[in-house]
Amino acid sequence: MAKLSFFLLLFFTMPYQYVNAQSDTDSIQLTKEYINLDDALLNPENVYRLNLSNQNLEISDTIWSKFPNLRYLSLKNDHRKQIPKGIGNLKNLRVLDLSGNDFEILPQTFSNLTNLQELYLNDDKYFQLNKSISILSQLPNLKSLHLENDGLTKLPKNIVKLKYLESLYLNNNQFKKFPNEIKGLKNLKYIDFHDNKFIIPQSMNDQFLGIKITF
Numbered sequence: 001m002a003k004l005s006f007f008l009l010l011f012f013t014m015p016y017q018y019v020n021a022q023s024d025t026d027s028i029q030l031t032k033e034y035i036n037l038d039d040a041l042l043n044p045e046n047v048y049r050l051n052l053s054n055q056n057l058e059i060s061d062t063i064w065s066k067f068p069n070l071r072y073l074s075l076k077n078d079h080r081k082q083i084p085k086g087i088g089n090l091k092n093l094r095v096l097d098l099s100g101n102d103f104e105i106l107p108q109t110f111s112n113l114t115n116l117q118e119l120y121l122n123d124d125k126y127f128q129l130n131k132s133i134s135i136l137s138q139l140p141n142l143k144s145l146h147l148e149n150d151g152l153t154k155l156p157k158n159i160v161k162l163k164y165l166e167s168l169y170l171n172n173n174q175f176k177k178f179p180n181e182i183k184g185l186k187n188l189k190y191i192d193f194h195d196n197k198f199i200i201p202q203s204m205n206d207q208f209l210g211i212k213i214t215f
Contacts, residue, residue, distance in 0.1 A: 001185070035070075037063075045069060053077055053097070054074035061086030066091065076100050076120070099123050105131045111138040122148040122169075137161035148172050148192075160184030171195050171214075190214075203214035 033049040034040040034153040037057060040047045042086050052059075053076040064086035070093055075083075077100035085200060087096075088109025096113070099122035110132075116139050121127055129147065133156060142164055149172040167190040168182070175196040182191065192214045 030071075048072065049197050050074070056080070059084060059086075065089040071095065077123075083110070085109045091115065094118065096120065102126050104128050106135050108135065111135050113139060115141055116145075118144040120146040121132070121150065122146050124150055130158060133158045133161055137163070139165055143167060145169070153210065155179040155181045157181055163187060166190065168192070174203055 002119045020048065021133065023025040028047055028202060030048050034047055034194070035049050035051045035133060035147045036072070037050075037052060037055075037059070040050055041063070045068055047067055048069055050067065050166040051072075051074045053074045055191040056078045058135055061084055069091060070090050071097045073087070080101045080103055083103050083106055084100060085107045086109070087093075088111070093113050093116055097116045097120040097121045101124055103124070104126050106161065118149055119136075119142060127149075128151060129152070144161070144164055144167040145162070148169050151177060152170065152173040155170075162185060163184055164187060165206060166187055168185070168188060169190045172195045175193070175198060177198050182188065188211055190212045194214055
């Protein structure tokens with residue numbers, strides 16, 4: 001009891017400047033973005049943002065388990081034909097950018113990313129959305145999905161399984177008419193359709209009260 005009292009006294013008498021400095025250090029670490037994998041691996045437990053865009057590195061699946069606190073990861077424009085299965089070990093990941101790659105489907109381990117909130121799949125010309133919906137539907141915190149410039153002409157019927165989705169970005173695709181499958185996304189609040197090949201009639205706007213649609 002005496003030892004506990006000593007530590008409590010030590011904490012409450014700690015200089016404000018020290019506490020504030022510690023807080024600033026934590027804040028800097030959270031926002032620091034690593035762009036070199038070797039640098040990130042020096043202290044991987046302190047890496048929260050990792051940007052490996054335009055690098056197309058050969059990365060072992062075992063490496064990803066070294067980053068327990070990673071919240072943001074970008075593999076943009078790496079032209080990967082497969083997404084590493086080890087990404088499923090990033091249990092604290094919030095934002096993932098897989099734009100500009102050449103893969104067709106997401107690995108099954110992707111369903112382990114239960115804290116993922118925003119996913120970028122832009123410029124992924126070979127991506128088969130219908131075959132990955134079942135995996136994406138297992139992500140309870142996925143609120144924002146980017147499918148921009150993917151050459152889409154329609155949405156798969158099973159997209160309604162993404163019941164947690166709030167924002168959907170479909171701009172710069174090849175839609176010629178409004179995809180009615182969107183009506184099944186009950187939590188959707190925002191859709192971006194700009195730079196497609198159709199204009200939504202006013203009568204249809206009335207069917208989507210509460211959803212902001214951008215053209």
